[in-house]
Amino acid sequence: DVKVTQSSRYLVKRTGEKVFLECVQDMDHENMFWYRQDPGLGLRLIYFSYDVKMKEKGDIPEGYSVSREKKERFSLILESASTNQTSMYLCASSYLGLAVYEQYFGPGTRLTVT
Amino acid sequence: KQEVTQIPAALSVPEGENLVLNCSFTDSAIYNLQWFRQDPGKGLTSLLLIQSSQREQTSGRLNASLDKSSGRSTLYIAASQPGDSATYLCATGGGADGLTFGKGTHLIIQP
Numbered sequence: 367d368v369k370v371t372q373s374s375r376y377l378v379k380r381t382g383e384k385v386f387l388e389c390v391q392d393m394d395h396e397n398m399f400w401y402r403q404d405p406g407l408g409l410r411l412i413y414f415s416y417d418v419k420m421k422e423k424g425d426i427p428e429g430y431s432v433s434r435e436k437k438e439r440f441s442l443i444l445e446s447a448s449t450n451q452t453s454m455y456l457c458a459s460s461y462l463g464l465a466v467y468e469q470y471f472g473p474g475t476r477l478t479v480t
Numbered sequence: 481k482q483e484v485t486q487i488p489a490a491l492s493v494p495e496g497e498n499l500v501l502n503c504s505f506t507d508s509a510i511y512n513l514q515w516f517r518q519d520p521g522k523g524l525t526s527l528l529l530i531q532s533s534q535r536e537q538t539s540g541r542l543n544a545s546l547d548k549s550s551g552r553s554t555l556y557i558a559a560s561q562p563g564d565s566a567t568y569l570c571a572t573g574g575g576a577d578g579l580t581f582g583k584g585t586h587l588i589i590q591p
Binding site: 370399401406407408409410411414422424425456458467468469470471472473474476 | 511512514516521522523524525526529569571573577578579580581582583584
């Protein structure tokens with residue numbers, strides 16, 4: 367079974383702090399994604415990566431950056447956390463081969479910025 | 481820009497009923513369509529994926545259909561059970577890019 371893990375289930379940070387959210391997948395997937403989920407707005411794509419050291423902006427990249435130094439790990443960075451970044455963050459991965467692109471999701475990190 | 485709409489937003493039915501969840505999308509140039517289940521406070525569990533060349537997929541009591549020309553997909557749940565209570569999300573993808581999600585249907589199955 368595909369396993370996508372996220373470093374924390376719950377996180378509380380203060381405004382202005384630098385925040386790292388980590389995601390690891392164990393199935394050698396090429397593609398990795400970060401989404402945020404908010405009530406009434408649904409899931410929205412922040413950034414994605416289709417290879418090591420590669421990154422592409424999603425729909426709402428402002429205020430975020432990402433890092434992918436190893437194939438299995440994709441990090442989301444909030445350079446200076448703000449209260450409007452309080453949200454549920456979900457990481458996903460998908461396999462490039464077979465051209466199916468089914469996405470598998472981690473359990474999510476609920477981030478609260480105070 | 482792709483837009484995905486799910487109707488109804490919420491649904492409550494007695495146990496044992498068959499039910500249909502609807503998903504529509506504005507851009508038919510999709511690579512695939514994926515249905516997910518989300519339990520409260522949890523991540524997403526993939527239920528079914530339909531590639532653009534396919535018409536339907538089945539898994540147990542679940543059947544998903546895809547009509548690209550009309551921009552619609554349906555998720556059929558047979559003989560519903562209380563354990564099926566969750567939020568169901570549909571999402572369309574352009575291949576290696578991210579998914580565009582609907583806002584979900586919140587389903588409650590009454591025992």
